[in-house]
Amino acid sequence: MNQTSPYDIVVAGGGTAGTAAAIAAARPGRRVLIIEESNCLGGISTAGCVGEWFAGITGMGDIFNGITAELTRANCAWGRFFNSEMLKIILQHQMQKSGADILFHTRVTGASVSDGSIKTVHCHNRSGFFEVPAKFVIDTTGEGDLAAYAGASFSKGDPVEGLMLHMTLVFILCDTGKPVTPYLPEGLQAIHSRSELPGLGTGGRLPDGRVYCNATKVMRHDPTDGKSLSDAEAEARMQIARIVHYMQRTSHPTYQLCASGSKIGIREGRRITGEYTLTEKDILAGVTFNDNIAVATSQIDFHSLTEPGHGGRREQVPPYGIPLRALTPKGLKNILTAGKCISGDQVAHSSYRMTPTCCMMGQSAGTAAAAAVENSVTDIRMIDVPHLQRILCENGLVLDPKGHSSFYIQE
Ligand SMILES: Cc1cc2nc3c(=O)[nH]c(=O)nc-3n(C[C@H](O)[C@H](O)[C@H](O)COP(=O)(O)OP(=O)(O)OC[C@H]3O[C@@H](n4cnc5c(N)ncnc54)[C@H](O)[C@@H]3O)c2cc1C
Known part of the structure; x- marks a missing residue:
């Protein structure tokens, strides 16, 4: 052009x-x-x-x-x-x-x-x-x-601190039809109760069988600052690992992570x-x-x-x-x-x-x-x-x- x-x-x-x-x-x-x-x-x-x-x-x-x-x-x-x-x-x-x-x-x-x-x-x-x-x-x-x-x-x-609404990396779970082994990367802290979840609960089942999870919550980051946005994306990815691990041990024992947004959602x-x-x-x-x-x-x-x-x-x-x-x-x-x-x-x-x-x-x-x-x-x-x-x-x-x-x- x-x-x-x-x-x-x-x-x-x-x-x-x-x-x-x-x-x-x-x-x-x-x-x-x-x-x-x-x-x-x-x-x-x-x-x-x-x-x-x-x-x-x-x-x-x-x-x-x-x-x-x-x-x-x-x-x-x-x-x-x-x-x-x-x-x-x-x-x-x-x-x-x-x-x-x-x-x-x-x-x-x-x-x-x-x-x-x-x-x-x-x-x-x-x-x-x-x-x-x-x-x-x-x-x-x-x-x-x-x-x-x-x-x-x-x-x-x-107006006080310039804090913006949090960012969320949405993810989707699919039912494998059989029990899965819950997975958590080494060094990440396991979630033990709903009160420890970072965001909006654990998601809901869609009519096509997938589970839609608007569940990560990354606060105090600025999506108009390149480094801050990158850090938010990285933090959200690890939140997904922890939330999926929790769901596999509690409400969704047969579900596996199958997709996530190709980029974090900026509110x-x-x-x-x-x-x-x-x-x-x-x-x-x-x-x-x-x-x-x-x-x-x-x-x-x-x-x-x-x-x-x-x-x-x-x-x-x-x-x-x-x-x-x-x-x-x-x-x-x-x-x-x-x-x-x-x-x-x-x-x-x-x-x-x-x-x-x-x-x-x-x-x-x-x-x-x-x-x-x-x-x-x-x-x-x-x-x-x-x-x-x-x-x-x-x-x-x-x-x-x-x-x-x-x-x-x-x-
Ligand atoms: C996690 C989350 C959950 C939400 N839940 C809901 C919900 O349930 N229902 C609802 O109605 N709304 C929901 N919202 C709000 C809603 O999704 C968004 O506010 C709305 O879709 C924004 O649309 P938009 O076109 O303004 O921006 P966007 O959808 O953000 O589109 C902006 C586009 O511009 C592109 N872009 C950005 N910068 C550049 C650049 N410099 N050069 C070229 N391209 C660029 C981006 O890649 C993107 O494709 C949610 C938002 C988030 C983050």
Whole structure:
């Protein structure tokens, strides 16, 4: 790729938000490239092995509907749970149908910015370093890498110590049908009771027989710091060994470890400061905005930052609107964020970070970027918001919070 790159829109990060953004931007005919550092689309929902929606799943837009319909057709959706491996295939298939180009195994490393506009996105892959010019970019890296590299300001963690929600390496157990010998690498401490487990219990059995374990908990690490992220991954791996050993000796004597996420799941990283910052007060009030482009339905899911288990705050909230301004980084003109890195305080983030909400935000950001390019709008603040909202509604997004139900599970 060189300076004559043919792309109108570059989407950085191919998680749920990025996938929806690229599909939405490409299908009206824009030339779109999605850049993903791993080997599949879906982010936490696939590479992270998190096969669960934790928010309402209706009114989220036709892209989300298409994904759930295909999972159902493949016999891989069970209520709010799904098969992450099949999702990789479905997302890639939908992306290829949209006409967007995919570049896997490529990391976004920086940006060239002039007069508040991103001119090129800097990347690195096996071929070396290169730049991709674009008219518009969308940051769906989860941690807000591209916006931060372009100079956007951001918040991280709690206001006192900067502690972020913990990271989790999800794993899956399979039944071997016969007793297994519990295994613990030498030198690791055995777990003897449920109260010694690091995270959320020991997991639940899926209808296909596998046991899904969202059970590791790595606290006090920073996923935007390379060394800290590496240390978190290493700690989580050893937690898996200890938890599996415990499960084999107690509840799951015939089960063996069969898979884990190809990378640790990051709940929280940078929250890029936008033209509007969603707050705890907003979400408790079920706020709505003139420029709503998505609706979040999920509860506050604020795990304890310092204690094992959940030990935090779970609280129902009414459905609330997410304004385009929360996806618009301050000081930059031709970039939107979508997904868990949008502008919010830490408590609001613990609710809107859920996957269906990220998908809806992604579809909206992609649609907005496509409209901006089509109408030669060079600053997203100048976009015709009512027109954008009409397109989104035509494409299945219910933008009025009253059209959604509140999602709450006390586990
Ligand atoms: C352990 C765990 C359990 C969870 N459980 C649930 C649940 O049960 N239900 C639910 O709805 N939500 C759950 N969540 C939250 C939800 O999964 C995520 O918040 C949501 O999926 C985030 O989507 P995203 O697209 O914003 O980010 P991600 O899924 O993180 O996608 C970001 C993508 O960008 C790529 N990327 C990052 N940086 C770069 C870069 N510099 N260059 C190129 N590519 C890059 C990543 O590889 C990734 O593919 C959970 C989260 C975790 C961590």
